[in-house]
Amino acid sequence: MTIRVLPEGLVNRIAAGEVVERPASAVKELVENAIDAGARRIDVVLRDGGKSFIAVSDDGGGMDADELSVAVLRHATSKIGADDDLTDIRTLGFRGEALPSIGAVSRLTITSRRSGDAHAIDVEGGRVGAPRPAALARGTRVEVRDLFFATPARLKFLKAERTELVHALDALTRLAMAHPDIAFSLAADGDEKLNVGAAGADLFAARRRRLADVLGRDFADNAIDIEAEREGLRLTGLAGLPTAARRTADRQYLFVNGRPVRDRLLVGAVRGAYQDVLARDRHAAVALFLDADPALVDVNVHPAKTEVRFQDAGLVRGLIVGAIRHALAGAGVRTATSVSDAALGAFRPGTGGSYAPPSSSSGRGRGFFEQAAAFQSPLPGTPSGEAFAPAAPVAEAANAAPVADYPLGAARAQLFGTYIVAETPDGMVIVDQHAAHERLVFERIKAALADRGVQRQLLLIPEVVEIDPRAAERLLARAEELAALGLLIEPFGNGAVVVRETPALLGEVAVRDLLNDLASELAEMEQGLALSEKLETICATMACHSSVRAGRKLNAAEMNALLREMEATPNASQCGHGRPTFVALDRADIEKLFGRR
Numbered sequence: 001m002t003i004r005v006l007p008e009g010l011v012n013r014i015a016a017g018e019v020v021e022r023p024a025s026a027v028k029e030l031v032e033n034a035i036d037a038g039a040r041r042i043d044v045v046l047r048d049g050g051k052s053f054i055a056v057s058d059d060g061g062g063m064d065a066d067e068l069s070v071a072v073l074r075h076a077t078s079k080i081g082a083d084d085d086l087t088d089i090r091t092l093g094f095r096g097e098a099l100p101s102i103g104a105v106s107r108l109t110i111t112s113r114r115s116g117d118a119h120a121i122d123v124e125g126g127r128v129g130a131p132r133p134a135a136l137a138r139g140t141r142v143e144v145r146d147l148f149f150a151t152p153a154r155l156k157f158l159k160a161e162r163t164e165l166v167h168a169l170d171a172l173t174r175l176a177m178a179h180p181d182i183a184f185s186l187a188a189d190g191d192e193k194l195n196v197g198a199a200g201a202d203l204f205a206a207r208r209r210r211l212a213d214v215l216g217r218d219f220a221d222n223a224i225d226i227e228a229e230r231e232g233l234r235l236t237g238l239a240g241l242p243t244a245a246r247r248t249a250d251r252q253y254l255f256v257n258g259r260p261v262r263d264r265l266l267v268g269a270v271r272g273a274y275q276d277v278l279a280r281d282r283h284a285a286v287a288l289f290l291d292a293d294p295a296l297v298d299v300n301v302h303p304a305k306t307e308v309r310f311q312d313a314g315l316v317r318g319l320i321v322g323a324i325r326h327a328l329a330g331a332g333v334r335t336a337t338s339v340s341d342a343a344l345g346a347f348r349p350g351t352g353g354s355y356a357p358p359s360s361s362s363g364r365g366r367g368f369f370e371q372a373a374a375f376q377s378p379l380p381g382t383p384s385g386e387a388f389a390p391a392a393p394v395a396e397a398a399n400a401a402p403v404a405d406y407p408l409g410a411a412r413a414q415l416f417g418t419y420i421v422a423e424t425p426d427g428m429v430i431v432d433q434h435a436a437h438e439r440l441v442f443e444r445i446k447a448a449l450a451d452r453g454v455q456r457q458l459l460l461i462p463e464v465v466e467i468d469p470r471a472a473e474r475l476l477a478r479a480e481e482l483a484a485l486g487l488l489i490e491p492f493g494n495g496a497v498v499v500r501e502t503p504a505l506l507g508e509v510a511v512r513d514l515l516n517d518l519a520s521e522l523a524e525m526e527q528g529l530a531l532s533e534k535l536e537t538i539c540a541t542m543a544c545h546s547s548v549r550a551g552r553k554l555n556a557a558e559m560n561a562l563l564r565e566m567e568a569t570p571n572a573s574q575c576g577h578g579r580p581t582f583v584a585l586d587r588a589d590i591e592k593l594f595g596r597r
Contacts, residue, residue: 019101023050024167029098034058049164054144062114112140125150174260180210228323240285242277251285273324279578329570411559435575455504469495471519
């Protein structure tokens, strides 16, 4: 077979496939160009999920006729200085590939105005026309028609129009979250899908407002502020409460210097930060913004620019884990509003719909009274006389500290030998005594480990484990860190490791499986997570078995002591398995249940 140089048009279409994978890729690249041009408003219009038509309009700086001719050439950009320094990238785009890549696989029209008259240029399947006069008030408008008409093979692999629209909306949403000072809109086939105005000048308030606009008020109401700095890195954003976790990680948004990224290191750091407050199959909702010196971040990793590499990955991971854990510990006794909403929904009659009493007695029918009677009757299966136990005699309750003195209030009763009912200044709290005490014991065990270190168990007969030579090298390179966690390993020839001590908390442990898990973690994230997670799991299990069991009767002093310790303990809003330890109900919500509001 003869080696030949491919035609320029074919080369451009091949290269375009790395940048423009689907309509969402084109939307992302064009919107990034608009942001770099200083736009204050960006409007996107799609038809057929972006397959047949994409239009991106902005009010940015614009281009003149000469710049239009150069902008559609490969590797032509205004975003890298004359020194060609790729270590100081301060814009979203810089490779000069977006416009020529889109033009190579579609029918592209760019209309722009910097000063004077507006001009337009057409690119069809890579063939560039001459600039021509056009009409445009200001900024730039890019229209993309018949995406991938020049590469039919790629067109066949596009998904349904609704799926492509979802991807495009997600791409624009991420950019909108990162730039709250810019107004964004997206319309698809005549329907408005996104419309957010520019937020205020205060960065923190602007981000919270933008995240609420994009992700919903639920996210902003159930998240805590993140702000931390370390060695030139600054982390800000919002982290969701553990009790507001989700089954999927679809609400984990990470940004580096204003650039939306998908990075395994950052995702792993979020998982590590929540590992002792969430079950393994639950995922926190977060929106984190990392600002760093561009010299410390390599963004020239992939043509799509969605991946980054850090000069000191360990520093970044430590900052994220530490900042989130510190914020969670300082959140006090607070659970997600969704927990209370679910509780109120369970109280309401019927299928959980809102209960609205009649406005006057004249319209009341038999159904109303039957519903009210059923609502106030005891729950099915409730043992008579055993469901409710007073927390204390009247005299003892009268001498108790005022309710207003404590966030979790004062204990008033114990239900089913499992739940503590406390009165707060503006409502009531129902506490799961076992889950609450489990968290308290868990935190004590962790504190003991931090004070005295991990206790080691010396193996009477050191175990030799033969593993892949590369895995062995990764483990031995981290031998000191593993020793601090109670695992003492030494080299034992090529592709073998001898284990002399293991963490005592793990008891009988499958050493080979443990080492393989650690090696895999190190290969993926360059951090020894598996061992620390096993220790956290053991701590949680120990806490669970040594906690106050459900069904145990507590007196008023014991219940109030538990409430006071919860208020003073970090992460007391959820147990070690991620379940909420209490449900808070506002007085207003309780009154609504009985038609008083």
